[in-house]
Amino acid sequence: MKYLITVVCWFIPIKNVRIRLRNKYVKSKRIKYTNGNKVIVHSENGEIIVNPYSVLGLKISFNGHNSIIELYEPIKFYKSEIKVNSNCKITIHKSYQINMLVYAYDDSSIFIDDNVGIGGARIHMMNEKGTSLYIGPDAVLSYDIEIYTTDTHPILDLHGNIINNTKSSVVIGAHTWVGASSVLLKGCQLPENCIVGHSS
Numbered sequence: 001m002k003y004l005i006t007v008v009c010w011f012i013p014i015k016n017v018r019i020r021l022r023n024k025y026v027k028s029k030r031i032k033y034t035n036g037n038k039v040i041v042h043s044e045n046g047e048i049i050v051n052p053y054s055v056l057g058l059k060i061s062f063n064g065h066n067s068i069i070e071l072y073e074p075i076k077f078y079k080s081e082i083k084v085n086s087n088c089k090i091t092i093h094k095s096y097q098i099n100m101l102v103y104a105y106d107d108s109s110i111f112i113d114d115n116v117g118i119g120g121a122r123i124h125m126m127n128e129k130g131t132s133l134y135i136g137p138d139a140v141l142s143y144d145i146e147i148y149t150t151d152t153h154p155i156l157d158l159h160g161n162i163i164n165n166t167k168s169s170v171v172i173g174a175h176t177w178v179g180a181s182s183v184l185l186k187g188c189q190l191p192e193n194c195i196v197g198h199s200s
Helices: 002-009 015-027
Strands: 038-042 049-052 057-064 066-071 076-077 080-084 089-092 095-104 108-114 119-125 130-133 145-148 170-171
Touching: 089 095, 095 108
Parallel strands: 038 066, 057 080, 066 089, 076 095, 080 095, 089 108, 095 119, 108 130, 119 145, 130 170
Antiparallel strands: 038 049
16 A cells, blocks of 8 residues: 555655655554544644544554544644553644653543643553643653653562552643653642753
């Protein structure tokens, strides 16, 4: 299929049509929809697209059921990937750059508000159900950011019994700057208009 589209593109005289075809079918990863999972794209002209073939710059993997990813254009994804389990809800509003890797366990939720920039973040919501991440409008995250809403692994006592370590959501307020190589652990609540320094 990709080879065929590449060949066809050579014979299309209109450059914009050629670029759209190549971006949709050659450069993007096809999304596989099963078990009630959905991607809903709200385009700039008000059109609602349900379960698009692909999203440019974003690879989506559904590993469970009944999860919804809702996108409000324009969004510029760059080398991003979202892996979700069951009953997850991810909402991303218009953003000028998103470069992130997301691991979302069952019943997780992510809300990214308008005009957020993410230079490079890994978001870990693993092994605990029902955690959430909120990133407020106009927040900017630099590169090499790690965000954890859980410990991602069980904690054992001296006798080898699992301690029920609690999960806790992460909130990043509006107009917040998070410097490069920072790590935000579960329960982190950043207020509006704050700066997190490099490697914090």
